Amino acid sequence: MMHNPGSRTATFVFAGIFLALSIWQLAAGHIALTADGLGVLTAAGLTLALFSFLYDDNPLFKIAEHLYVGVAAAYGLALVWFQVILADLVNPIFFSTATIRQLWVLIVPSVLGILLIMRIVPKFSWLSRISFSYVVGFGAGISIPAYIASQLLEQVHPTLAPALGWDGGDKFILIAAVVLIAVAYLVSRRGGGDLGMNSWFGPTLLSVVFLICYFQGVGAASLVLVGVAAVLFYFFFSVEHTGAVGAISRVGIWFLMIAFGASFGFTVMARISLLIGRMQFLLGDWLHLLKI
Amino acid sequence: MIQKLLNIDRRWIFLFIFVGVAAAMLFPLPLPIRPSSDVKNVYNTIESIKGKPNATVLLSFDYGPGSEPELQPTAISIIRQCFRNNIKVVGMALWPDAVGLAQAAFDSVSRAEGKEYGKDWTFLGYKTGSVTLILNMGEDFHGAFNVDYRGNKTSEMPVTQHIAKLGSFDYVVTLAAGKTIDGVWVTYAVDRYRIKLGGATTAVTSPDMFPYLQSGQLNGLVSGLAGAAEYETLVKTQGSATRGMQPQSAAHLIIIISIIIGNTMYFVQRRRDRRQSVSGNEETRS
Numbered sequence: 001m002m003h004n005p006g007s008r009t010a011t012f013v014f015a016g017i018f019l020a021l022s023i024w025q026l027a028a029g030h031i032a033l034t035a036d037g038l039g040v041l042t043a044a045g046l047t048l049a050l051f052s053f054l055y056d057d058n059p060l061f062k063i064a065e066h067l068y069v070g071v072a073a074a075y076g077l078a079l080v081w082f083q084v085i086l087a088d089l090v091n092p093i094f095f096s097t098a099t100i101r102q103l104w105v106l107i108v109p110s111v112l113g114i115l116l117i118m119r120i121v122p123k124f125s126w127l128s129r130i131s132f133s134y135v136v137g138f139g140a141g142i143s144i145p146a147y148i149a150s151q152l153l154e155q156v157h158p159t160l161a162p163a164l165g166w167d168g169g170d171k172f173i174l175i176a177a178v179v180l181i182a183v184a185y186l187v188s189r190r191g192g193g194d195l196g197m198n199s200w201f202g203p204t205l206l207s208v209v210f211l212i213c214y215f216q217g218v219g220a221a222s223l224v225l226v227g228v229a230a231v232l233f234y235f236f237f238s239v240e241h242t243g244a245v246g247a248i249s250r251v252g253i254w255f256l257m258i259a260f261g262a263s264f265g266f267t268v269m270a271r272i273s274l275l276i277g278r279m280q281f282l283l284g285d286w287l288h289l290l291k292i
Numbered sequence: 293m294i295q296k297l298l299n300i301d302r303r304w305i306f307l308f309i310f311v312g313v314a315a316a317m318l319f320p321l322p323l324p325i326r327p328s329s330d331v332k333n334v335y336n337t338i339e340s341i342k343g344k345p346n347a348t349v350l351l352s353f354d355y356g357p358g359s360e361p362e363l364q365p366t367a368i369s370i371i372r373q374c375f376r377n378n379i380k381v382v383g384m385a386l387w388p389d390a391v392g393l394a395q396a397a398f399d400s401v402s403r404a405e406g407k408e409y410g411k412d413w414t415f416l417g418y419k420t421g422s423v424t425l426i427l428n429m430g431e432d433f434h435g436a437f438n439v440d441y442r443g444n445k446t447s448e449m450p451v452t453q454h455i456a457k458l459g460s461f462d463y464v465v466t467l468a469a470g471k472t473i474d475g476v477w478v479t480y481a482v483d484r485y486r487i488k489l490g491g492a493t494t495a496v497t498s499p500d501m502f503p504y505l506q507s508g509q510l511n512g513l514v515s516g517l518a519g520a521a522e523y524e525t526l527v528k529t530q531g532s533a534t535r536g537m538q539p540q541s542a543a544h545l546i547i548i549i550s551i552i553i554g555n556t557m558y559f560v561q562r563r564r565d566r567r568q569s570v571s572g573n574e575e576t577r578s
Contacts, residue, residue: 054306072389079388084420087439142423142480150483150509151474158507224506263499266516270362270495272309272543273517276536277361279313290317290535 006056014052014060018045021287030288044286047278159228161221173222176209180254185247206254227255294564297557308546316542323541325534327522330505333512334465334490335373335526341462342377346454349374350382350461352477353397355469356389359494363467365520365533366492367397370465373527375405375412380451382461383415384437386425386472391418391441409442410449417441422476430458430485458485465490473501478509492519 022031022041031037049064089106092098100107112131119128183205213220233245234252241249284290327335341347351370355363374381383394398415407413416437419425428436433455434447446452455461464487466477473491482489488511493501495516504510514523517540520533 055303076388079391079418080420083391083417083441088419142427146479146484150479154483154507154509155503158503221506259499266495266499268547269518269540269544270516272313272540273362273495273536274358275309275313275543276317276517276539277532279310279317279539280361280532280536283314283317 004056007058010052010055010058011060013055014048014058018048025287031286040285044282047282051278158221159225173209173213173226177226177251180206180209180251181244181247184250184254185244187250206251206258210258227252231255294557294561297553298561305550308550309543312542312546313539316539317535320535320538323538325521325525325537327526328519330513330515331519331522332526334370334492334514335512335523337463337488337490337511338370338373338379339377342379344462346380347378347462348380348382348451348455348460350384350458350464351394352464352466352468352472353383353385353390353394354387354466354472354476355393355494356387357393359469360393361532361536362494362516362520363469363492364393364397365517365531365536366514366523367394367467368401368531369520369523369527369529369533370492371397371401371413372405372529375401375407376527378412379462381413382452382455383413385416385418386422386476387469388418395441410444411451414444414446414449414451415441416446422472423480426458426476426480427484430481433457433460458487461487463488463490465492467492468497469494470497471500473497473510474504478504482509490514 022044025031026033026037031040046064046067049060050068052058053061089110093103093106093110112134115127116131117128118124209223213223230248230252232252234241234249234256236245236249239245280290338349341349349370351367353367371381373379381398383398385391385394394415398413401407402409402413417440419437421428425436433452437446437452439445440449440452446455458464458481464477464481466473466489468477468491473493477489477491481487489509490512491501491504491510492514493516495518498513498515498519501510501513501515505513514520517533517536520531521537524531524534
């Protein structure tokens with residue numbers, strides 16, 4: 001890896017920056033050689049090591065990456081051992097006055113857990129099927145009714161709500177939906193794909209409708225209804241997507257494009273937030289440049 | 293020039309973002325923060341239970357250090373709001389990595405607001421199982437969490453002794469980085485035990501949560517760093533989220549400018565290529 005010039009540059013530049021600034025902070029007395037101070041230095045060094053990957057892959061990044069995975073796994077294991085296995089299983093079974101009758105709720109799942117681990121022993125791997133069948137049966141029994149109730153039925157009512165009672169905003173959306181479908185129909189008839197029209201005109205028109213809804217504070221629910229219907233048309237492949245069906249499914253694509261765009265925007269915002277978190281640490285806790 | 297800009301090394305973009313974020317942190321330019329209705333709903337629900345005898349809020353810490361910048365400020369603000377209104381707070385974690393973060397949030401705010409462990413707040417720690425844990429809590433809270441993180445019996449602590457089951461909490465807020473809100477809390481707690489649920493989530497996951505706001509399964513949502521800054525504005529305490537909004541805006545500005553430049557260069561280059569191909573065809577014909 002170090003044969004790569006980019007890797008060498010990243011290693012030396014980031015290590016140099018870390019050492020120079022850490023020595024400056026120690027000399028200035030901002031960071032003391034205590035447990036807290038060493039913690040800040042370690043965290044700053046590891047943060048810079050992970051950032052160094054933005055320049056090029058390098059050994060500093062690899063060290064930090066492996067350390068992170070190792071520490072996270074060890075921390076998780078220790079926590080589960082002390083807070084779950086010892087507290088909820090070992091102590092009640094071996095160090096309590098509970099009777100076998102009271103302990104069967106712990107013993108049966110423990111046996112099922114041990115059978116699950118048998119998967120790693122080829123000779124007894126078939127025993128794990130008992131546990132798997134229990135897990136699948138229990139999971140399906142608990143999940144299917146709950147998911148149907150909360151993810152499907154509970155969502156149907158608010159989606160269809162505008163169809164049950166119309167107001168001014170809903171009429172606007174109805175007109176907008178008809179215009180959108182008409183535009184989509186015309187675009188597809190005139191070979192909009194070749195003209196590049198369907199790649200920007202429809203989503204732009206739909207975005208305008210979204211903006212009007214947002215600023216006027218009306219029609220959001222009915223816009224969802226139109227969107228759901230149009231997207232369902234797009235995923236309905238049993239009918240050829242031509243004519244009116246094609247036009248509606250094209251509107252569905254526009255809804256999907258805007259949804260993906262919004263999702264991407266939120267993702268960018270989240271990633272920048274993570275950068276800000278680390279930058280606040282580097283400039284504040286490590287370099288003491290921020291006035292808090 | 294256009295070719296150079298179109299093929300710019302991505303490391304330059306990283307550097308621009310880094311410089312922009314650092315500059316906005318070192319030379320802050322305060323921007324107005326207006327709380328959205330979804331954030332206000334969480335805030336107002338907590339305000340509405342103040343003064344109620346034994347008012348208790350359950351906070352579920354379902355995130356790890358990777359989401360700390362976005363969710364920790366919200367956790368701190370909610371705990372602060374509860375303590376200021378003398379509302380009891382019970383913390384728990386469905387993610388093992390959240391234990392340290394939850395403790396840090398509780399320790400700092402309880403010290404600042406002078407609240408007592410066991411009487412005004414408690415932290416139950418991490419329990420495995422997610423769905424089964426929620427189902428257990430829905431039937432018998434003290435059975436699901438026999439002891440807290442420090443080993444105290446939940447049936448004896450003043451903060452939890454009146455809690456019989458999940459429905460005994462006046463409000464439940466889940467601070468979640470993954471699919472815990474919809475995959476666990478909405479599906480198994482809201483619809484089965486009819487609890488009032490508020491959510492705080494990372495910006496990445498928040499678009500997936502909007503349908504639950506519309507259906508009322510979630511009564512409010514604090515989305516990402518922006519939502520956390522809005523909550524800090526409501527609680528009237530400037531924290532890391534409020535300070536983070538200026539660099540956030542700076543980074544967004546750089547990204548928008550980069551998108552505009554990139555697209556402009558792309559269309560200019562495409563027009564040039566078309567002209568060149570047309571003139572090339574004419575030359576071939578002549």
